[in-house]
Amino acid sequence: MVDQAGPDTLQLSVAIIDAQEADTSLKAASYVPIPLGLPGAKMATMQTLQHTAGKPPFAGQVTVEGKVTDASTGTLVAAMIDRRVGARKPIIGLFESSTYDAWSDVTEAERYWAEQVRYRFCVRRGDSNCTQASE
Template sequence: MHRFSSILFILVVTLLAACSPTKQARSVDTSGFLGPIYPLMHKGEDGEALLLYKNPKVATIPRGTYKKMLLDHVQVWGPPTTDPDRQARAQKIADLLYTLAYDSMSQDYEMASEPGPGVLHAQVAITRADPAYVVLRAVSTIPAPMNAFAVASMLKNIGTGKPLFVGDASLELKLSDSQTGEVLAASADRRVGNKRLDADSFDSWDDVHKALAYWVEKARYRLCQERHAQNCVPPKG
């Protein structure tokens, strides 16, 4: 019996380690970053951002029009705080997202430093970034008899789509023609951590970092599809 329990435990841990590190949340709070675009947005379908806007004119733009990209530094939008550590952490996350996005987009676009013809203007804001509580997440991840943390986390996940003690991140994006300023597309999305046990899960900010990486991969994939390019690579997870 003890041997069977040990094998079962190993199987459960293996499955937890193999699952996607983050998942899309069920809802996202808007921050004000996208301003007048919000009334034009609609709920995304499966595989899309939670809120979306796509200018109907995009369908008439000739393929290959935008060969360059002007990427603004990522902004931080959210509830005001007087905590300098929290502000510094939010800025660090924004800077990380900018670096990831710049490195990714530069593989497909010539990166511009100013507006011009054929230049796509990308503006991004981090609107939420909360760390995981790694000890409590680990405790609540192990299924065991009378594990109140595991039961509570499971019920929270069923009710809200977010387990207890995981990380949480939200982002808003706007793509415009750099010359005219006309908004071509916009989105708002939110991702939360999954229950998992691996080396990275003991970093309290890993869920947020994994969400940033996913969004960058997803943005590159979507833009690749819009260009009707070959070999577009979908994001993992």
């Protein structure tokens, strides 16, 4: 990291375009089984909600865009835009603390992007021990 532009330095700019928290009360309630008298009703409802919203029901999401420029000249080196959506985990999700944290999906996306940027810079430097971002 440097505190002023110079040769062989890059500037990374990132902006969060959209962030939506998860609905934790409904997310947790979605793990409660439906009575046996309504076979398939819960699955049909969850699938309808997913197709309507384009994401798993009650999940959070975040969209970012960013660019990397040569710090000396301002020349664009790379640009990106990405949207990450939380995932609904199997029944074990009921017991995970992230199910009850409204911003956990956004936090997980930010962790992923940070690891991805680190990995790509590592590869560009030619290092041999670069660790890919984990999903």
